[in-house]
Amino acid sequence: MTQEIDILSHITACLPSLREAEKKVANLIFDDIDFVAEASIGEIARRAEVSDATVTRFARAVECRNVRDLKTRLTRALAAGRRFIQEASEDDGLGVIYDTAAQTLALNRTLMEQADVEGAVAMLDDARQILVFGAGGGSTVMAQEMQFRLVRLGYAISAYPQALLPRMVASTLEPDDVVVALSVTGYTPEINDAAELARQYGARVLAITAAGSPLAKVATITLPLAARETDYIYFPSSSRYAMMAAIDMLALGLALRHRARTRDKLRRLKITLDAHRGGDNRQPLGD
Numbered sequence: 001m002t003q004e005i006d007i008l009s010h011i012t013a014c015l016p017s018l019r020e021a022e023k024k025v026a027n028l029i030f031d032d033i034d035f036v037a038e039a040s041i042g043e044i045a046r047r048a049e050v051s052d053a054t055v056t057r058f059a060r061a062v063e064c065r066n067v068r069d070l071k072t073r074l075t076r077a078l079a080a081g082r083r084f085i086q087e088a089s090e091d092d093g094l095g096v097i098y099d100t101a102a103q104t105l106a107l108n109r110t111l112m113e114q115a116d117v118e119g120a121v122a123m124l125d126d127a128r129q130i131l132v133f134g135a136g137g138g139s140t141v142m143a144q145e146m147q148f149r150l151v152r153l154g155y156a157i158s159a160y161p162q163a164l165l166p167r168m169v170a171s172t173l174e175p176d177d178v179v180v181a182l183s184v185t186g187y188t189p190e191i192n193d194a195a196e197l198a199r200q201y202g203a204r205v206l207a208i209t210a211a212g213s214p215l216a217k218v219a220t221i222t223l224p225l226a227a228r229e230t231d232y233i234y235f236p237s238s239s240r241y242a243m244m245a246a247i248d249m250l251a252l253g254l255a256l257r258h259r260a261r262t263r264d265k266l267r268r269l270k271i272t273l274d275a276h277r278g279g280d281n282r283q284p285l286g287d
Contacts, residue, residue, distance in 0.1 A: 007062070007073040008033075014062050024048040025058040029074065037074040041067050100238045104227075108242035111211070111224045112249065120206050120221050121253035124150075127178035127204075130157040133166040134182040135190050138240040142182050142247060149251040152285065153258075154265050166194035175202035184227050184239040186213020195219065208246050223250075 011026050018026060028048040029036050036044055044067075045052045056067055064070040124130055130150065134143030140161035147159040160166045167190070170179065181195040186209040195205045195218045207219035216222040223246050227239035255262040269285055277283075 006077060007064075007070070008077050011062050018058070018061055019054075021050045021054045022058040022061055024050050025055055026062075033074055033078060037071050037078060101241050104238040104241050105245055107226050108245060111226055112246065115223050116221050117223065117249055117253065120223055121250060121257065123178055123204055123206060123221060124155070124180075124250060125254055125257055126176075128156070128174065128176040130155055130178050130180060131166075131169055131173070131198075132157065132159045132180045132182065133170075133191050133194050134159070134161045135163055135166075135188050138184060138237055138243065139182040139188075139191070142240065142243045143180075145244060146180060146182075146247045146250075149247060150254065152265060152269055153251070153255055153262055155254070163190040166190060167197060170194045170197040170203070171201065173198050173201045173203035175204075177203040179203055179205045181205055181207045181209065181215055181219065182243060183207070183209045183213075183215050184225055184237070184243065186210045186215035188215075191215060192218060208243055 008029075011029060015023065015026060025036075025044065025048045028044065032047075035047065039047070041052050041055050044055050048055070059065075059067045059070040062070070064073060132143040132146045134140050143159040143161045147157050150157045158169075160169055173179070177198075179195060179198045181191050183191045186192070186207070192215050195207065195215060198205055199218060199220075204220040205218060207215050207222045209215045209219075209222060209225055210227070211222065211224035216224070225239060225242050225246070227237070227242070266285060270281070273283070273285065274281065
């Protein structure tokens with residue numbers, strides 16, 4: 001299936017090759033995309049101060065079948081969100097990073113206080129093996145982060161951050177295995193399908209995802225996430241702070257369940273690292 005390209009980016013790329021009259025239509029789109037998406041050919045022509053034929057030629061010049069096709073694709077661009085079209089107000093870089101992180105953590109702390117964290121920890125502790133599924137930028141990194149957190153505690157855990165591997169692995173699972181499915185939205189098809197496949201083979205699924213999402217409905221236990229994304233699109237997604245906090249809660253819960261074993265493993269890890277790299281005894285454990 002051919003993927004439709006973003007029409008606004010394509011118009012920008014075509015600008016140098018357009019006729020002067022056609023450029024007026026392009027400028028009108030950038031100035032008032034809402035108007036062009038809803039207006040008739042005549043209304044667009046009058047507003048851009050060009051002929052009706054110019055509007056039609058413009059649509060074909062930017063590789064649309066006709067003006068109706070152009071308007072449909074502009075409507076799709078609008079559906080992605082106005083914040084990706086129009087410039088947002090400037091924010092202080094340092095302030096927005098720390099403030100948004102703090103607000104996101106506070107919001108998700110309230111949700112997590114109501115979640116079955118103890119049940120999730122018990123399910124992980126009882127697992128023969130733990131498999132973490134994640135796709136995309138944030139969930140891929142967090143899948144590996146969870147592996148790093150739990151492997152040092154002695155758990156058999158593997159991260160599968162690719163699209164096809166989770167499906168392959170899910171088909172090999174047993175009832176005493178646990179899948180941790182990571183997805184901020186809960187709508188990623190690859191993760192949802194793999195989680196459902198794991199359930200079909202009897203494995204339990206812990207989802208760290210949006211409450212009420214398709215992934216949450218598949219899961220045995222869900223730890224809910226709330227993404228606090230703003231109109232300032234240049235700031236990286238703040239939802240990863242909430243997902244990392246949830247993973248840290250699970251790691252802490254598992255560590256406290258077996259305090260003596262945890263101390264032994266962390267001490268052995270610390271001795272090994274200090275012997276390798278030197279430095280004082282307050283350096284992080286392998287981070």
